[in-house]
Amino acid sequence: MTRNRTGPLLRLEGAEAARSDGARKLAQQVRELLDDWRQQGLYEPTIDGWLTGFSEKMSVRLGEAGLLGMALPRRYGGQSGSAIDRYVVTEELLLAGAPVAAHWFAERQVAPALLRHGTEAQRARFIPKIVAGQCYFSIGLSEPEAGSDLASVQTRARRFGDGWRITGTKVWTSQAHRSQYLLLLARSGEPPAEGRRGLTQFIVPLNADGVTVSPIQSMDGGKHFTEVHLDEVYVSDDDVVGVVGDAWNQVMEELTYERTGAERMLSTFPLLLEAHRALDGWDRPGPAAVLGRLLVDAFALRETVTSVVAAMADPQRSSAATALAKDVATRYEQRLIEDLRDVRPVLEELGSTSELNRLSRQAMLAGPTMTLRGGANEVLRAIVARDLIRRSGNKAYVGSPK
Amino acid sequence: MSEGLPREWSEVLDGVRRVAQADASLGETRSGTRLDTAVWQDLQDGGFTLVGAPEEAGGLGGPQELAAHITQVLAESRTSVPYADSVGLGLWLAVQGGFALDDAPYLPLIDVAQWSGSHAHSDPAVKIWSDAGRWTLDGRVPRVSWARAASHFLLVEPNSALLARVAARDCVIQPGSNLADEGFDTVMAHAAPVEVVDVDVDAVVTALLFRGALFRANALVGAMRQVAHLTVDYVTSRMQFGDALASLGAVQQLLAELAAEVVVCDTTVGAATRDLTRSESSPLPLDIAAAKARASRAAGRVSAIAHQLHGAMGISQEYPLQYWTRRLLAWRDEYGTEQFWEEWLGSRAAVLPTEDLWELVTSAGDSWQTASRMARARPERT
Numbered sequence: 001m002t003r004n005r006t007g008p009l010l011r012l013e014g015a016e017a018a019r020s021d022g023a024r025k026l027a028q029q030v031r032e033l034l035d036d037w038r039q040q041g042l043y044e045p046t047i048d049g050w051l052t053g054f055s056e057k058m059s060v061r062l063g064e065a066g067l068l069g070m071a072l073p074r075r076y077g078g079q080s081g082s083a084i085d086r087y088v089v090t091e092e093l094l095l096a097g098a099p100v101a102a103h104w105f106a107e108r109q110v111a112p113a114l115l116r117h118g119t120e121a122q123r124a125r126f127i128p129k130i131v132a133g134q135c136y137f138s139i140g141l142s143e144p145e146a147g148s149d150l151a152s153v154q155t156r157a158r159r160f161g162d163g164w165r166i167t168g169t170k171v172w173t174s175q176a177h178r179s180q181y182l183l184l185l186a187r188s189g190e191p192p193a194e195g196r197r198g199l200t201q202f203i204v205p206l207n208a209d210g211v212t213v214s215p216i217q218s219m220d221g222g223k224h225f226t227e228v229h230l231d232e233v234y235v236s237d238d239d240v241v242g243v244v245g246d247a248w249n250q251v252m253e254e255l256t257y258e259r260t261g262a263e264r265m266l267s268t269f270p271l272l273l274e275a276h277r278a279l280d281g282w283d284r285p286g287p288a289a290v291l292g293r294l295l296v297d298a299f300a301l302r303e304t305v306t307s308v309v310a311a312m313a314d315p316q317r318s319s320a321a322t323a324l325a326k327d328v329a330t331r332y333e334q335r336l337i338e339d340l341r342d343v344r345p346v347l348e349e350l351g352s353t354s355e356l357n358r359l360s361r362q363a364m365l366a367g368p369t370m371t372l373r374g375g376a377n378e379v380l381r382a383i384v385a386r387d388l389i390r391r392s393g394n395k396a397y398v399g400s401p402k
Numbered sequence: 403m404s405e406g407l408p409r410e411w412s413e414v415l416d417g418v419r420r421v422a423q424a425d426a427s428l429g430e431t432r433s434g435t436r437l438d439t440a441v442w443q444d445l446q447d448g449g450f451t452l453v454g455a456p457e458e459a460g461g462l463g464g465p466q467e468l469a470a471h472i473t474q475v476l477a478e479s480r481t482s483v484p485y486a487d488s489v490g491l492g493l494w495l496a497v498q499g500g501f502a503l504d505d506a507p508y509l510p511l512i513d514v515a516q517w518s519g520s521h522a523h524s525d526p527a528v529k530i531w532s533d534a535g536r537w538t539l540d541g542r543v544p545r546v547s548w549a550r551a552a553s554h555f556l557l558v559e560p561n562s563a564l565l566a567r568v569a570a571r572d573c574v575i576q577p578g579s580n581l582a583d584e585g586f587d588t589v590m591a592h593a594a595p596v597e598v599v600d601v602d603v604d605a606v607v608t609a610l611l612f613r614g615a616l617f618r619a620n621a622l623v624g625a626m627r628q629v630a631h632l633t634v635d636y637v638t639s640r641m642q643f644g645d646a647l648a649s650l651g652a653v654q655q656l657l658a659e660l661a662a663e664v665v666v667c668d669t670t671v672g673a674a675t676r677d678l679t680r681s682e683s684s685p686l687p688l689d690i691a692a693a694k695a696r697a698s699r700a701a702g703r704v705s706a707i708a709h710q711l712h713g714a715m716g717i718s719q720e721y722p723l724q725y726w727t728r729r730l731l732a733w734r735d736e737y738g739t740e741q742f743w744e745e746w747l748g749s750r751a752a753v754l755p756t757e758d759l760w761e762l763v764t765s766a767g768d769s770w771q772t773a774s775r776m777a778r779a780r781p782e783r784t
Contacts, residue, residue, distance in 0.1 A: 016673075292743070292746065296696055299670065300666050380658075
């Protein structure tokens with residue numbers, strides 16, 4: 001019959017570091033700097049600043065302030081801090097709605113990938129510039145026929161002299177029309193293997209011959225995503241990241257960095273802050289309950305996500321935990337938009353609401369992407385479920401999902 | 403949950419599990435309210451009911467946090483005993499009042515559902531008054547959790563700023579039960595003699611509410627984990643359409659949602675519980691409010707998903723699931739529903755400057771101290 005088992009479903013460790021005095025001081029520093037810059041008119045808060053707010057100036061400024069590369073080694077210009085240090089800094093950037101998209105992907109996942117799998121030459125070449133906010137990467141993973149199913153990528157890399165020629169199409173590639181490099185996943189086996197085998201990651205300069213980038217206009221009117229065509233684009237062996245044919249594991253690791261960022265729960269928080277600032281009557285029972293629930297969930301999710309971040313010393317182990325965290329966090333940041341819409345009619349305006357209206361509109365039109373980007377939540381839930389099923393040890397389960 | 407705990411604690415919790423599983427009635431189908439007296443006696447004999455009380459006062463010592471973990475382990479097990487209220491609250495109150503711990507079990511004399519807004523309750527009419535130096539109690543308090551198990555009751559009388567102790571034998575106890583078939587008894591006293599001590603009434607009343615919430619939150623997490631394990635077991639063994647239910651994508655989606663609720667609650671309640679230890683004399687209420695709110699809100703969803711995935715089997719009294727889902731449905735309403743705590747937190751967040759809002763979430767900064775001070779004001783009743 002049923003077994004009476006105790007113990008946690010997934011292993012999570014506390015992340016008390018995220019609530020420490022040290023974290024608070026660091027957060028305060030960043031907040032003051034950003035407030036200053038905002039008052040000087042150096043940026044305007046946006047929803048999804050980490051994805052759509054591409055500003056080389058802001059990235060360079062943050063680099064100069066020593067706020068990039070918090071968790072990257074001092075040897076390459078980083079701060080040699082902890083993952084939680086980095087996390088706390090990113091929170092403040094997201095709360096401020098700062099335009100941090102230019103350096104975001106490079107700093108978040110490319111630098112860690114180079115540290116774990118790259119050559120010393122690649123680390124020396126890219127990481128200092130990433131930390132300086134001067135190096136901008138896009139991530140080439142999805143293709144027209146390979147969205148959630150990354151194992152079915154078809155972009156092909158063939159040996160050519162001391163390097164490779166790459167042909168294929170990547171799509172939904174964020175900011176490729178503005179970045180300098182593409183971290184690209186391609187099929188390199190000869191003959192090409194199926195599925196997860198025979199995949200290699202390459203660094204491709206976006207201004208290389210044969211690269212064509214076509215922006216895709218989103219429903220919010222902006223151009224953040226692109227289609228990238230590669231037509232016999234040449235890269236050298238020096239541009240291979242990690243082991244040829246073994247990129248699947250690397251990519252899965254990078255996804256755990258993607259999925260456990262504060263950007264999974266805070267993309268819309270600037271909207272809540274502005275609603276709190278611009279509207280009156282939050283102390284009435286109805287609005288108070290809505291506000292309270294949003295803060296309760298923020299508290300709970302922050303605790304959950306920082307626990308996963310703190311436990312991620314071994315990214316291979318934490319695939320189900322990061323999938324769970326990303327699913328639950330993005331559902332929250334998406335729901336926040338609707339909750340505020342529901343409560344707004346019973347609140348009063350305290351002066352101008354043009355800022356609130358601007359952020360509301362951005363959020364409403366960006367909402368659908370939140371549970372898709374970084375992995376469609378349904379697929380992530382399947383990963384969580386399979387992990388639970390596998391660990392249950394019950395042999396009856398045989399099939400693949402229907 | 404045992405991962406990352408000090409070894410001595412793990413040993414204590416293993417001891418609790420052994421006692422709970424020795425319950426001879428485990429295999430029986432149960433109906434009606436029943437206190438597992440054998441297990442309860444074993445827990446008392448083993449000293450587990452003195453965890454968290456200082457040794458100088460006759461307790462076993464150890465941090466408050468351990469008592470909360472024990473609550474969670476007991477909630478995950480089949481056994482039904484008044485641990486949370488007698489140790490988390492009763493024992494603590496007794497220590498505050500300097501009352502002899504030998505006179506345990508102590509239970510707080512409060513209506514645990516008064517913060518639900520769903521019970522047509524009147525303010526429990528309780529008066530204590532002095533006649534030539536002899537203190538006496540009159541009153542009626544409904545929905546006292548497991549009152550029938552008490553040796554003594556402790557109550558705070560706000561008008562007199564006193565903590566009073568009354569013997570259970572001097573009261574009339576009318577049994578009742580909550581949705582989980584736990585004792586939900588009405589206590590009536592008429593000219594019952596009491597002993598009194600002076601206390602900081604506001605602090606004690608606030609602490610009582612928050613401790614109650616925190617211990618219930620721990621109990622909810624324990625019950626949720628058992629529900630999750632039962633559900634994973636069920637969908638991976640039950641065969642339909644030629645394969646286990648777990649092969650259906652729709653089932654996997656719900657399973658993952660259930661797991662997410664449990665993991666988020668486990669982590670959140672764990673954080674609030676750690677804070678209880680760090681500031682034993684003044685628990686940080688915002689953490690606790692968030693923990694109880696989150697656990698109460700998850701309880702309904704976890705119960706609903708578990709029953710949906712179990713199909714008809716889950717509603718049968720013979721099958722164990724409903725034993726724990728009824729605990730979820732009962733405990734989510736005790737010591738404050740999610741609506742109560744969300745509004746409590748939100749009404750305080752409403753009057754803070756916007757710049758300080760994020761600090762509520764990170765439990766940091768001056769606004770935290772401000773909000774904590776605000777929180778120490780007498781909690782309003784719904």
